[in-house]
């Protein structure tokens with residue numbers, strides 16, 4: 239009965255959506271729901287974000303400014319920090335952070351506190367979906383008991399619950415929230431069906447239904463661990479290639495000509511962002527509960543986590559060849575974003591490179607066309623405002639740590655004393671006498 243009613247209401251666009259957490263994942267999702275004709279309420283604990291949404295002011299790169307503004311003006315989307323409005327929502331997507339704590343263990347406190355807040359206002363006939371990346375078992379073992387005990391409602395009878403991982407790839411110009419296929423695993427067949435129907439009503443991408451939330455949770459971890467392990471492999475191979483005097487970049491380009499069975503991954507200064515460096519830790523933590531050691535994955539994390547230090551070691555050798563010590567050298571770090579053409583520096587390896595350079599006595603500045611300043615340990619670190627030939631020439635070493643497309647690398651090459659390119663972004667420059675690649 240509940241299922242049929244909800245399916246009809248989805249079809250008629252009568253469902254009111256709630257999106258909890260208005261960040262990189264939540265805001266684009268809220269916009270898509272509202273665009274598809276569902277009145278949407280975005281919840282966040284940060285009043286600043288709520289105010290910006292209500293003023294139609296966009297703060298996420300993947301959201302189109304005008305779309306957000308129009309949806310707010312039409313009354314289709316609004317933000318709030320008042321969780322009592324959860325009682326108005328028929329579909330609730332939870333998109334809160336899932337970071338690591340200082341011991342590199344899962345910090346599930348944001349999921350817990352948002353679910354607590356939801357549980358006090360949950361009404362019958364609601365669909366609840368966790369989208370935050372997490373260890374297998376979170377939806378059934380953590381979210382369900384909180385929702386049931388505080389609301390007095392029963393999962394599968396009074397409300398539906400499931401997991402559907404977010405796959406947003408910030409800065410991807412082809413795949414956005416709207417056209418990326420989605421996986422849905424509900425507690426029970428009916429939950430999966432209605433939650434999938436809700437996503438089908440909003441997204442263009444396929445919706446793949448799986449048999450449980452745990453499958454969907456593990457599937458997401460597999461996606462990101464697959465990247466982590468393959469990047470670990472190529473970082474290790476890159477170090478070996480350097481020892482052997484072989485260009486790892488040329489090796490990869492050659493391997494890529496195989497039309498099947500090989501996918502190219504590239505070395506770099508380390509992993510960054512909210513997903514790939516963190517998610518495998520969620521899995522290894524959970525695995526220990528089963529007396530299981532994910533040795534391959536952990537080895538890959540050791541290699542990737544050591545990559546910023548390896549880059550600084552290489553920088554020391556580069557300076558050494560010019561008879562310069564890193565202690566006291568002036569170093570310009572080009573790009574602090576964790577990947578190209580975005581303004582996100584969470585977990586960015588460039589920040590670890592900077593920290594290590596400073597630890598060994600280098601005088602470090604940075605320039606990033608996307609990030610004029612960043613916050614670190616409560617301090618604001620300001621970058622150089624622009625790049626000029628004179629400024630570039632004043633550094634003993636330039637280290638390229640993000641492959642931003644809006645940097646004039648030709649000018650940098652012509653003026654820099656030495657460049658250490660950890661991203662091979664200078665590969666098409668013909669004059670390379672002052673460039674060393676990772």
Ligand SMILES: NC(=O)c1ccc[n+]([C@@H]2O[C@H](COP(=O)([O-])OP(=O)(O)OC[C@H]3O[C@@H](n4cnc5c(N)ncnc54)[C@H](O)[C@@H]3O)[C@@H](O)[C@H]2O)c1
Nearest residue numbers: 259260261262263282283333334335336352370371404406
């Ligand atoms: N950013 C990505 O590229 C990406 C991609 C795929 C999956 N994910 C996953 O999606 C989840 C969210 O990531 P994000 O990048 O959007 O994070 P984010 O930090 O950009 O946004 C999270 C938002 O949740 C809000 N929040 C925190 N606690 C809250 C609470 N109790 N109630 C309401 N709001 C609360 C924060 O204020 C913030 O605005 C994470 O689990 C992440 O691993 C992220």
